[in-house]
Amino acid sequence: MNPSFANDSVNLEVLRRRAYNYRWAIHPPGVIPLTAADPDFPACPEVAEAIRKHLLEGYFPYGRPEGDNQFKQAVASWYTRRKNSPVAENLVLPVNSAAYGLFVCARMICTNPGDEVLIPDPVDFLFRKSVENAGGVAIPCKVNPDTAEFDFDSLSQKINARTKAIFICNPNNPLGRALSKEELNRIILFAQKHDLWVVSDEIWADIDFDKKCLSVFDSKLESYAKKLVVSGLSKNFALAGLRIGYIIASDEQTWQSLLTFSLHQTTAFGIPLISQIAGTAALNEGEYWLEAFLQHLNKMRDKTSAFIDSCEFLETRITECTYLAFPKLKLHEANSTKMVEKILELSNVALVPGGKEWFESQSEGHIRICFSTSEEILEEAFSRIKAVEHLLT
Ligand SMILES: Cc1ncc(COP(=O)(O)O)c(C=O)c1O
Known part of the structure; x- marks a missing residue:
């Protein structure tokens, strides 16, 4: 496991202060947001170092x-x-x-x-x-x-x-x-x-x-x-x-x-x-960092696919690119927004609904899961949803 993508690298204290756009900062502490496509990991250290050098020069013209x-x-x-x-x-x-x-x-x-x-x-x-x-x-x-x-x-x-x-x-x-x-x-x-x-x-x-x-x-x-x-x-x-x-x-x-x-x-x-x-x-x-990130994401992709496969209410779907899964709901008259609200209420996991507002009309009846987090957080989110699966259908 590359330490940059281990669970200890996810600093929830900072993310809860800073990560907006439907993520950690807008939810109560108990909620896991697999929402906006924004990784839970700090950027590669070369970025912070370059910013630090720039700041130390003290000029901002x-x-x-x-x-x-x-x-x-x-x-x-x-x-x-x-x-x-x-x-x-x-x-x-x-x-x-x-x-x-x-x-x-x-x-x-x-x-x-x-x-x-x-x-x-x-x-x-x-x-x-x-x-x-x-x-x-x-x-x-x-x-x-x-x-x-x-x-x-x-x-x-x-x-x-x-x-x-x-x-x-x-x-x-x-x-x-x-x-x-x-x-x-x-x-x-x-x-x-x-x-x-x-x-x-x-x-x-x-x-x-x-x-x-x-x-x-x-x-x-x-x-x-x-x-x-x-x-x-x-x-x-x-x-x-x-x-x-x-x-x-x-x-x-x-x-x-x-x-x-x-x-x-x-x-x-x-x-x-x-x-x-x-x-x-x-x-x-940062190319080395991106390659390590991809390796981690590949593992998270497998976990996400296995979770989707195991859910009665979701159609199987493999992600080829991105760190997003977009399974279709198998239910009759499936409404994405209602499903996402229900999952949040019952399991404290936030997801993004399909539907015209977010992804145009054909996306209705789907839910979007962002998996760019640690293995532990993803496992916790999936086990919470599995625990209430019988109430979702
Ligand atoms: C397809 C696509 N384009 C653009 C963006 C926005 O990217 P940026 O953060 O650079 O504005 C996103 C963000 O989710 C995206 O998915």
Whole structure:
């Protein structure tokens, strides 16, 4: 067992003070939150060390609106060396989270009210929110829950003169599936045919147990000028609170346009230098930590699958990527929200319900379990649910 991911590394006293977004800090002490996808472990020590050095210099001036060069370089190198995606550092735009990255892309793309963006269903609620915030309309398109693939016949029927983009989530949150090379090429060619932007949210791409997930910029894939990547360091490096994200453009003109729409030059928006310094340390020095984290997660994934298999009320489901399981409820007229409320009330374990508000309509009838915690905490949560299983059906 790697000590970084042992139970003693989970400092509940700190998490109960700091971990918001449906996690430890918003629940009474007895509750175990397997909710928002945020690890219970401290980040790699290189991150704290880089921040400490920066703090000791004592200067906190305005940063570059275009982003810190070292961080841009670190992102470009991460894509080039780990993802077969030769990314130029000048085409990376650091932003204060992947969430904001999606908002910036949507703003750049939806320039006329009512512009439409195709989004997968199910997918994280940020897809719809980013499009609607930009004055656009999100058009959910069902994907196969086993493969996260679109049905291209029904996708074609959704195209009209207002359609501007297709957003993809690779790997998909909540499905835990990465898209195949063939599917990515189909999406790129479809976008080319209809002159659409392809926005690929790759924030989960490093949590890939079989190392199968491809970036939309992988050089094996069809090339196309209107590709954009949105990603960040919340999931792979446990840095959600530092709000570190980035967008990668295909060319200089698009990058300039993203910078304009980011509003960084107004100083009202932007990513703090301290976050970029932390991100640089994680990407340049934390790869060993990420590999150890993946090994731990792999074990937690097996535990979670075994738990799901053992539950009468859940359909079997194996996670291929992400640290999320998304089983379907086997019950008649299953309502995700009611089930999650019941589980919380009876067992003091908090989960995330499926349903339109969180993951679009097709996700209704599912529950989401985040397993990026210690073995002991996960076992305790699962045994609590097992103890009340007979009351849940
Ligand atoms: C698919 C997806 N995109 C974006 C985000 C947001 O990431 P960030 O913390 O960088 O805003 C999440 C967080 O859960 C996510 O699942």
